[in-house]
Each structure stands twice: as C-alpha cells, then as structure tokens.
Amino acid sequence: MSGHIGRNMWMWIGIFAVATAIAGLVRWKVGHAGIWGDLMAFCGCVLGILVMVQSQVGFVPTYAEQDDEDELPAQ
Numbered sequence: 001m002s003g004h005i006g007r008n009m010w011m012w013i014g015i016f017a018v019a020t021a022i023a024g025l026v027r028w029k030v031g032h033a034g035i036w037g038d039l040m041a042f043c044g045c046v047l048g049i050l051v052m053v054q055s056q057v058g059f060v061p062t063y064a065e066q067d068d069e070d071e072l073p074a075q
Contacts, residue, residue: 009054016047 020043027036 009050009057013047013050013054016043016050019043020047 020040023036023040023043027033027040030036
C-alpha cells in the first residue's frame with residue numbers, strides 16, 4: 001500500500017485536502033464540533049504529514065552526514 005501512496009502522492013494530497021475542506025464545511029454548517037470536527041482534524045493532520053513527506057522527495061543534503069565514530073576525539 002505504501003508504494004501506491006508514494007507513486008500517487010499528489011493525488012492523496014488532493015483527496016485529503018478536499019476531505020478536510022468538506023468536513024470543515026459540514027462542521028461549520030452543523031454548528032457544533034462532534035464527529036465532523038474530529039474528522040476535519042484527522043484529515044488535516046494526514047494532509048500535513050503528506051505535504052511534509054512530499055517536500056522531502058528528491059532532497060539531497062549538501063553536506064556529508066557524519067558517523068558517530070567520526071565525532072570521537074583523537075586519543
């Protein structure tokens with residue numbers, strides 16, 4: 001399943017953005033939080049995670065990461 005999400009990241013971002021907006025609109029029309037507020041918060045959290053993951057796709061750091069062994073002082 002993760003392969004499907006990874007290959008279609010923009011589609012899933014769109015789905016959760018629409019789901020967040022619809023749940024927010026229904027919550028606003030109903031006038032109290034209840035299940036719609038919880039659904040809106042959940043979809044918004046998943047949307048945020050997907051956006052953060054998408055922002056890191058293809059990122060290559062400009063510096064070489066150090067191993068723990070490289071940080072020890074010479075004796």
